[in-house]
Amino acid sequence: MEPKQITEIVEKLKQEMRRGITIAAVMQLLSEAQYGYALQKALSDSGIEMGQDTLYPLLRRLEEQELLASEWRVEDPRPRRYYLLTPTGQTVLAELKLELKRIESWIRSVTDETK
Amino acid sequence: MEPKQITEIVEKLKQEMRRGITIAAVMQLLSEAQYGYALQKALSDSGIEMGQDTLYPLLRRLEEQELLASEWRVEDPRPRRYYLLTPTGQTVLAELKLELKRIESWIRSVTDETK
DNA sequence: TATAATACTGTGTAACACACAGTATTGTCA
DNA sequence: TGACAATACTGTGTGTTACACAGTATTATA
Numbered sequence: 659m660e661p662k663q664i665t666e667i668v669e670k671l672k673q674e675m676r677r678g679i680t681i682a683a684v685m686q687l688l689s690e691a692q693y694g695y696a697l698q699k700a701l702s703d704s705g706i707e708m709g710q711d712t713l714y715p716l717l718r719r720l721e722e723q724e725l726l727a728s729e730w731r732v733e734d735p736r737p738r739r740y741y742l743l744t745p746t747g748q749t750v751l752a753e754l755k756l757e758l759k760r761i762e763s764w765i766r767s768v769t770d771e772t773k
Numbered sequence: 774m775e776p777k778q779i780t781e782i783v784e785k786l787k788q789e790m791r792r793g794i795t796i797a798a799v800m801q802l803l804s805e806a807q808y809g810y811a812l813q814k815a816l817s818d819s820g821i822e823m824g825q826d827t828l829y830p831l832l833r834r835l836e837e838q839e840l841l842a843s844e845w846r847v848e849d850p851r852p853r854r855y856y857l858l859t860p861t862g863q864t865v866l867a868e869l870k871l872e873l874k875r876i877e878s879w880i881r882s883v884t885d886e887t888k
Numbered sequence: 889t890a891t892a893a894t895a896c897t898g899t900g901t902a903a904c905a906c907a908c909a910g911t912a913t914t915g916t917c918a
Numbered sequence: 919t920g921a922c923a924a925t926a927c928t929g930t931g932t933g934t935t936a937c938a939c940a941g942t943a944t945t946a947t948a
Binding site (some may be wrong): 783789808809810813825826829830833851852853854863 | 893918
């Protein structure tokens with residue numbers, strides 16, 4: 659098998675592994691109100707690259723589920739749409755964090771075993 | 774929002790978070806040859822529940838990508854299909870583990886911050 | 889003997905990340 | 919001043935895959 663194909667496969671698998679944490683990342687960052695573009699930068703700072711075409715539908719989806727609420731703020735230099743966790747969203751995030759701890763310990767058990 | 778709906782949403786989000794690690798789990802367990810049904814039980818022992826209708830297509834997919842190889846073994850009490858990581862699969866698994874460590878440290882940073 | 893456990897195969901569908909495309913406004917620089 | 923970049927958001931289409939649903943066969947058990 660070509661090294662190029664291996665890289666493709668690896669990248670795709672990494673992608674699949676990452677997708678699970680992006681939701682929690684977004685929700686965690688929205689414990690405080692933030693607008694989409696700034697959120698994207700904050701995610702990037704956390705090492706999570708996410709395109710606008712992925713982020714905005716995700717925000718819409720979480721809002722539809724009433725985990726987020728959004729509002730337009732007319733401000734300098736331009737209007738922005740701010741998102742914030744709802745109380746329900748906070749509850750859900752707390753639950754997700756428990757799951758993350760489980761995933762974390764599973765990762766530790768797997769990677770430590772074969773170090 | 775109904776508590777029932779929240780539970781649904783939480784479960785679905787947990788599910789999405791888990792999917793990322795199932796691939797690595799399967800590959801890790803197949804560092805040694807194992808047949809499908811036994812693999813499913815081993816996964817379950819690791820806290821990862823996975824139906825046959827999910828596991829077998831995943832095994833097929835990984836085999837198509839040449840990360841796994843399989844063979845029928847005629848044995849007592851019945852023939853079984855064994856799966857084992859290929860050398861390529863071992864390479865890929867090592868790469869995935871690096872990614873898992875990244876995810877792990879990200880989880881730590883997020884959950885510790887808000888403890 | 890009927891049912892459960894063991895073991896595997898195949899098809900269909902919902903969900904969603906990402907690709908692709910677009911819009912508008914403000915900022916920067918030659 | 920105008921072209922391009924950055925800022926900021928919206929919408930549609932598609933590929934992928936977990937899971938739902940369905941099925942098969944053999945062995946084990948009550």
